[in-house]
Amino acid sequence: MMDKFRMIFQFLQSNQESFMNGICGIMALASAQMYSAFDFNCPCLPGYNAAYSAGILLAPPLVLFLLGLAMNNNVSMLAEEWKRPAGQRAKDPAVLRYMFCSMAQRALIAPVVWVAVTLLDGKCFLCAFCTAVPVAALGNGSLVPGLAPPELARLLARVPCPEIYDGDWLLAREVAVRYLRCISQALGWSFVLLTTLLAFMVRSVRPCFTQAAFLKSKYWSHYIDIERKLFDETCTEHAKAFAKVCIQQFFEAVNHDLELGHAHGALAMASTAPDTTDGTEEEREKLRGITDQGTMNRLLTSWHKCKPPLRLGQQELLMDNGWAGGGPRPPRKEVATYFSKV
Numbered sequence: 001m002m003d004k005f006r007m008i009f010q011f012l013q014s015n016q017e018s019f020m021n022g023i024c025g026i027m028a029l030a031s032a033q034m035y036s037a038f039d040f041n042c043p044c045l046p047g048y049n050a051a052y053s054a055g056i057l058l059a060p061p062l063v064l065f066l067l068g069l070a071m072n073n074n075v076s077m078l079a080e081e082w083k084r085p086a087g088q089r090a091k092d093p094a095v096l097r098y099m100f101c102s103m104a105q106r107a108l109i110a111p112v113v114w115v116a117v118t119l120l121d122g123k124c125f126l127c128a129f130c131t132a133v134p135v136a137a138l139g140n141g142s143l144v145p146g147l148a149p150p151e152l153a154r155l156l157a158r159v160p161c162p163e164i165y166d167g168d169w170l171l172a173r174e175v176a177v178r179y180l181r182c183i184s185q186a187l188g189w190s191f192v193l194l195t196t197l198l199a200f201m202v203r204s205v206r207p208c209f210t211q212a213a214f215l216k217s218k219y220w221s222h223y224i225d226i227e228r229k230l231f232d233e234t235c236t237e238h239a240k241a242f243a244k245v246c247i248q249q250f251f252e253a254v255n256h257d258l259e260l261g262h263a264h265g266a267l268a269m270a271s272t273a274p275d276t277t278d279g280t281e282e283e284r285e286k287l288r289g290i291t292d293q294g295t296m297n298r299l300l301t302s303w304h305k306c307k308p309p310l311r312l313g314q315q316e317l318l319m320d321n322g323w324a325g326g327g328p329r330p331p332r333k334e335v336a337t338y339f340s341k342v
Contacts, residue, residue, distance in 0.1 A: 027110040031064055035117050042127035042160040046153040049160075053128035057118055061111030068107025074099060077228055087306030095224070098217035105202070112195050119188030122181035123160070129180060130159040138179060139171030231303070241286035242296075248283075 078099045118124050131153045158165040159176045290296050
């Protein structure tokens with residue numbers, strides 16, 4: 001069972017972009033389902049209808065957008081790259097912009113679906129703008145001058161609530177509802193069309209004008225992601241080897257103390273104890289010469305403050321204060337050895 005979970009996890013890591021696209025699609029469907037299950041209750045009061053409708057239209061998309069960013073693993077990578085000291089590796093603003101735009105495009109899918117579904121449904125728009133219905137054009141306009149503005153606003157604010165609306169003598173409720181829902185659906189389809197055109201422009205047209213800069217930003221964005229994963233894997237491997245060697249040394253020390261206390265059984269214990277020398281040496285090789293806590297802490301601090309420059313074969317030696325030294329390493333001499341069949 002654990003092997004299957006490990007295979008699934010490795011597959012998701014190798015196909016992270018497709019996985020995030022699937023998550024964004026699921027969130028978009030979930031946002032539409034959430035709105036369908038949501039019980040919209042307009043307060044039907046002149047001073048609260050617009051505020052309630054604005055909250056329903058804007059607050060859930062903001063929450064969905066933040067959730068979309070929080071579920072993206074690149075958020076922490078972007079924040080780390082933005083806040084890290086420059087050191088010997090400069091920070092490219094174009095790469096940071098590319099990473100943020102890539103995350104924002106996916107995170108905006110669910111909010112866009114919420115806003116589109118809300119406008120196409122029309123309840124929110126009806127609640128917000130029911131007091132702006134042109135009574136003179138749709139209802140009994142001869143009675144409007146005889147009503148005070150607060151009384152007219154109070155009457156029209158009840159249009160979304162059929163159980164308490166009592167203004168049919170002034171304006172038929174069905175007429176006002178159809179009028180506002182028609183406008184809301186027109187705005188909804190216009191919003192869908194504009195967002196679709198904008199997505200097309202961003203995904204298709206932008207690389208055509210800045211192809212070289214786009215490729216550079218995309219490449220180094222992938223590099224930062226892969227470098228971080230490989231560094232985490234290397235740290236995990238080193239920590240596992242470090243812990244294993246420490247535990248083996250602890251038990252060897254305990255075994256030595258027991259041998260001192262029971263000298264008469266030392267020969268028998270030595271003959272029956274398993275030979276772990278080869279395993280210990282193998283783990284020591286994985287430590288890469290870093291065998292104490294202070295050195296490891298300095299290495300991690302140096303990696304954060306002063307990452308090595310992106311020039312292969314020219315890394316400087318790692319000192320106590322980070323990457324410092326006397327310049328690039330000298331080139332290695334290649335030696336060719338020939339064997340004869342004599």
